[in-house]
Amino acid sequence: xxxxxxxxxxxxxxxxxxxxxxxxxxxxxxxxxxxxxxxxxxxxxxxxxxxxxxxxxxxxxxxxxxxxxxxxxxxxxxxxxxxxxxxxxxxxxxxxxxxxxxxxxxxxxxxxxxxxxxxxxxxxxxxxxxxxxxxxxxxxxxxxxxxxxxxxxxxxxxxxxxxxxxxxxxxxxxxxxxxxxxxxxxxxxxxxxxxxxxxxxxxxxxxxxxxxxxxxxxxxxxxxxxxxxxxxxxxxxxxxxxxxxxxxxxxxxxxxxxxxxxxxxxxxxxxxxxxxxxxxxxxxxxxxxxxxxxxxxxxxxxxxxxxxxxxxxxxxxxxxxxxxxxxxxxxxxxxxxxxxxxxxxxxxxxxxxxxxxxxxxxxxxxxxxxxxxxxxxxxxxxxxxxxxxxxxxxxxxxxxxxxxxxxxxxxxxxxxxxxxxxxxxxxxxxxxxxxxxxxxxxxxxxxxxxxxxxxxxxxxxxxxxxxxxxxxxxxxxxxxxxxxxxxxxxxxxxxxxxxxxxxxxxxxxxxxxxxxxxxxxxxxxxxxxxxxxxxxxxxxxxxxxxxxxxxxxxxxxxxxxxxxxxx
Amino acid sequence: xxxxxxxxxxxxxxxxxxxxxxxxxxxxxxxxxxxxxxxxxxxxxxxxxxxxxxxxxxxxxxxxxxxxxxxxxxxxxxxxxxxxxxxxxxxxxxxxxxxxxxxxxxxxxxxxxxxxxxxxxxxxxxxxxxxxxxxxxxxxxxxxxxxxxxxxxxxxxxxxxxxxxxxxxxxxxxxxxxxxxxxxxxxxxxxxxxxxxxxxxxxxxxxxxxxxxxxxxxxxxxxxxxxxxxxxxxxxxxxxxxxxxxxxxxxxxxxxxxxxxxxxxxxxxxxxxxxxxxxxxxxxxxxxxxxxxxxxxxxxxxxxxxxxxxxxxxxxxxxxxxxxxxxx
Numbered sequence: 001x002x003x004x005x006x007x008x009x010x011x012x013x014x015x016x017x018x019x020x021x022x023x024x025x026x027x028x029x030x031x032x033x034x035x036x037x038x039x040x041x042x043x044x045x046x047x048x049x050x051x052x053x054x055x056x057x058x059x060x061x062x063x064x065x066x067x068x069x070x071x072x073x074x075x076x077x078x079x080x081x082x083x084x085x086x087x088x089x090x091x092x093x094x095x096x097x098x099x100x101x102x103x104x105x106x107x108x109x110x111x112x113x114x115x116x117x118x119x120x121x122x123x124x125x126x127x128x129x130x131x132x133x134x135x136x137x138x139x140x141x142x143x144x145x146x147x148x149x150x151x152x153x154x155x156x157x158x159x160x161x162x163x164x165x166x167x168x169x170x171x172x173x174x175x176x177x178x179x180x181x182x183x184x185x186x187x188x189x190x191x192x193x194x195x196x197x198x199x200x201x202x203x204x205x206x207x208x209x210x211x212x213x214x215x216x217x218x219x220x221x222x223x224x225x226x227x228x229x230x231x232x233x234x235x236x237x238x239x240x241x242x243x244x245x246x247x248x249x250x251x252x253x254x255x256x257x258x259x260x261x262x263x264x265x266x267x268x269x270x271x272x273x274x275x276x277x278x279x280x281x282x283x284x285x286x287x288x289x290x291x292x293x294x295x296x297x298x299x300x301x302x303x304x305x306x307x308x309x310x311x312x313x314x315x316x317x318x319x320x321x322x323x324x325x326x327x328x329x330x331x332x333x334x335x336x337x338x339x340x341x342x343x344x345x346x347x348x349x350x351x352x353x354x355x356x357x358x359x360x361x362x363x364x365x366x367x368x369x370x371x372x373x374x375x376x377x378x379x380x381x382x383x384x385x386x387x388x389x390x391x392x393x394x395x396x397x398x399x400x401x402x403x404x405x406x407x408x409x410x411x412x413x414x415x416x417x418x419x420x421x422x423x424x425x426x427x428x429x430x431x432x433x434x435x436x437x438x439x440x441x442x443x444x445x446x447x448x449x450x451x452x453x454x455x456x457x458x459x460x461x462x463x464x465x466x467x468x469x470x471x472x473x474x475x476x477x478x479x480x481x482x483x484x485x486x487x488x489x490x491x492x493x494x495x496x497x498x499x500x501x502x503x504x505x506x507x508x509x510x511x512x513x514x515x516x517x518x519x520x521x522x523x524x525x526x527x528x529x530x531x532x533x534x535x536x537x538x539x540x541x542x543x544x545x546x547x548x549x550x551x552x553x554x555x556x557x558x559x560x561x562x563x564x565x566x567x
Numbered sequence: 568x569x570x571x572x573x574x575x576x577x578x579x580x581x582x583x584x585x586x587x588x589x590x591x592x593x594x595x596x597x598x599x600x601x602x603x604x605x606x607x608x609x610x611x612x613x614x615x616x617x618x619x620x621x622x623x624x625x626x627x628x629x630x631x632x633x634x635x636x637x638x639x640x641x642x643x644x645x646x647x648x649x650x651x652x653x654x655x656x657x658x659x660x661x662x663x664x665x666x667x668x669x670x671x672x673x674x675x676x677x678x679x680x681x682x683x684x685x686x687x688x689x690x691x692x693x694x695x696x697x698x699x700x701x702x703x704x705x706x707x708x709x710x711x712x713x714x715x716x717x718x719x720x721x722x723x724x725x726x727x728x729x730x731x732x733x734x735x736x737x738x739x740x741x742x743x744x745x746x747x748x749x750x751x752x753x754x755x756x757x758x759x760x761x762x763x764x765x766x767x768x769x770x771x772x773x774x775x776x777x778x779x780x781x782x783x784x785x786x787x788x789x790x791x792x793x794x795x796x797x798x799x800x801x802x803x804x805x806x807x808x809x810x811x812x813x814x815x816x817x818x819x820x821x822x823x824x825x826x827x828x829x830x831x832x833x834x835x836x837x838x839x840x841x842x843x844x845x846x847x848x849x850x851x852x853x854x855x856x857x858x859x860x861x862x863x864x865x866x867x868x869x870x871x872x873x874x875x876x877x878x879x880x881x882x883x884x885x886x887x888x889x890x891x892x893x894x895x
Contacts, residue, residue: 134629136629141619141622190629215672217741242840242849243843246739246740249727252732253735253739430606432605432606434606562749
């Protein structure tokens with residue numbers, strides 16, 4: 001007989017056993033080449049799946065496998081002309097003799113997931129939605145070189161450009177996903193986000209949308225009648241898991257098959273977990289410390305400290321970037337070269353970065369008149385240089401939400417103190433920080449930039465025309481050599497000429513040191529060892545998702561659940 | 568209507584008006600303070616190209632953010648009075664729809680946790696109070712002190728580590744499994760319970776410890792009351808004596824219930840985050856970061872309303888438990 005006081009414990013254990021025991025189902029065997037279920041833990045729940053409005057990775061990951069572009073960029077990330085692009089929703093395309101228009105032929109077998117045929121009107125309507133300012137699409141300005149889209153017939157969509165550009169093909173296909181016009185009739189563009197399609201997408205991708213349970217999961221299934229062939233997996237579930245620790249636990253316990261990105265701390269555990277494999281791909285993002293070259297009090301004047309190129313170069317020389325990257329990022333980052341990740345550079349060995357040389361930095365500052373005052377002539381670790389009564393002191397704004405940037409800022413502060421520079425760290429909430437930088441009210445900040453294959457960011461962030469107004473050159477860097485080289489990069493049809501110009505632009509900006517280029521991130525992802533993803537492209541891990549495979553021998557009950565007998 | 572009834576009615580109406588005032592003041596303060604903070608939801612992103620100022624101005628105008636603050640406030644009040652709580656820019660959905668999704672989840676979690684905390688805490692505390700100083704009492708006091716001292720997010724992470732990663736008994740996050748729809752009905756129920764178990768236990772553990780400590784202390788005081796001695800002297804059974812003492816000892820616990828009711832919402836923020844429970848607490852934190860004005864204001868309305876309801880409930884329960892608090 002069980003003693004009464006033991007009953008509750010017994011009951012508890014029974015309940016635990018009962019609760020922990022459920023979930024398994026005897027499933028039929030499955031020897032198909034296609035098949036399998038993947039559960040992907042997302043860092044946040046998407047707000048929308050409507051392509052013009054998606055912004056974050058977790059939204060893109062879903063929208064980009066449900067919808068199709070007209071053509072996909074190749075693995076070399078070439079953006080000049082149409083070299084390397086693979087036909088997708090467009091089966092072919094025809095350039096006009098003057099290159100001012102491109103006529104795309106919509107794939108004749110392409111169908112929306114609701115069964116309706118795809119026509120050129122869909123392409124035209126999609127372009128209208130992307131570019132109408134009322135629709136609040138952040139991609140609109142990336143399509144600014146496209147004047148209009150016409151539809152000479154039901155299968156042909158012709159893009160008309162405002163001017164010839166080497167990247168006009170890339171502009172037309174890369175930033176635009178084609179949406180079903182028949183489901184977007186008479187929509188109020190100021191309320192675009194509320195259309196049913198935003199939460200129940202109907203695309204042409206190899207995965208079709210099945211359902212979205214708010215806060216819980218989004219389900220996609222292979223579109224078995226897709227014009228490009230079905231996806232290799234049967235199902236994909238995207239499960240929002242906002243807590244990083246919980247997401248990694250899900251991955252390590254097998255509750256989720258995929259999570260991105262892992263951080264340095266979780267990498268070690270991932271490599272020790274046999275059921276998980278770590279994959280990496282370049283993140284196309286660099287982090288840097290941009291300086292304000294203009295005086296925050298009067299933008300017409302140079303910054304009293306950072307306006308001097310000798311100071312900026314000396315600060316770069318005193319920064320042990322290798323140590324910072326190893327300390328903060330370990331193996332998931334590399335020292336940045338300049339304002340473009342290596343993957344876009346034709347040959348980074350041609351570039352000469354500013355070397356790490358503390359004595360050289362001190363000598364440079366001495367020669368520029370920045371010296372330790374006589375009052376503080378015995379050089380100590382904390383003595384601060386000055387020139388004409390101006391101390392070598394500046395403030396670094398740090399976004400309070402980024403642990404890695406905070407760590408790097410602390411290391412920078414310590415390293416720059418050695419050469420007599422006083423650095424004050426100011427941690428700010430992102431909105432407040434962005435407002436300060438946009439208004440030029442800063443000395444330096446721990447910045448980052450998400451680049452794209454088109455390299456338009458070079459002009460958007462660093463060119464003279466991007467100073468003030470609508471541009472993002474908040475630090476006021478201006479170099480005619482750099483501007484001319486970037487113009488060549490973005491306008492030359494000759495690939496060799498463009499590559500040379502890119503090297504020249506990069507070297508110019510490296511020498512001018514408007515920023516300390518800190519790190520190029522690498523994105524590590526954790527994936528169940530039973531999945532074979534092929535290659536993870538730099539444009540996003542999700543791009544290859546329709547081709548991911550789970551060999552039949554490695555499939556588990558989850559892969560077979562709900563399939564009935566093996567098909 | 569007789570005098571006492573009229574007094575009670577006017578007192579209740581007064582409290583309701585007071586509650587409405589609290590809700591109005593909290594929501595108005597939130598409305599003003601959110602807009603006073605630097606930047607807004609259309610401020611350029613940290614690491615990406617910015618949208619031209621002219622476009623952002625158009626977007627602000629579409630949302631009425633270009634209007635003077637008093638005009639924005641009047642519009643908001645007018646819409647709120649019609650039940651339109653606005654549009655969540657973070658979720659890109661009407662606030663009403665978002666709240667309809669997240670609020671029941673938090674209420675379920677909170678309701679279960681509060682009920683468990685009260686029942687377990689009162690039972691444990693009452694047991695301890697009648698055996699103050701015993702070995703069992705000392706052990707339980709130590710354990711409840713430890714449970715009470717643990718921050719909820721830390722406790723949640725500990726639970727995750729032990730019961731998910733090490734033992735593998737429960738799922739890590741979410742309300743149901745990704746494959747929930749493919750399970751038979753019985754298994755679906757178990758699946759829900761398995762997902763509920765850890766967040767429920769985490770919230771309940773801290774609440775139980777708190778209730779137990781209050782109940783123990785008030786039970787010890789009640790145990791020394793003259794009426795308890797009288798009851799014992801009159802020859803009542805020990806069980807009946809305990810019941811008398813317990814009723815007296817309820818008063819501080821009921822007050823605590825009123826205080827804990829909204830506090831659980833705060834605790835739910837961390838627990839919801841760690842266990843991926845898509846409820847109101849965590850949603851509110853996200854909304855603050857995203858400058859989702861309407862959603863944050865709606866969350867504050869709900870939060871302050873819950874505080875007011877908790878307070879009213881506690882007052883009502885006190886009146887039942889302690890006749891001295893009833894209006895003459």
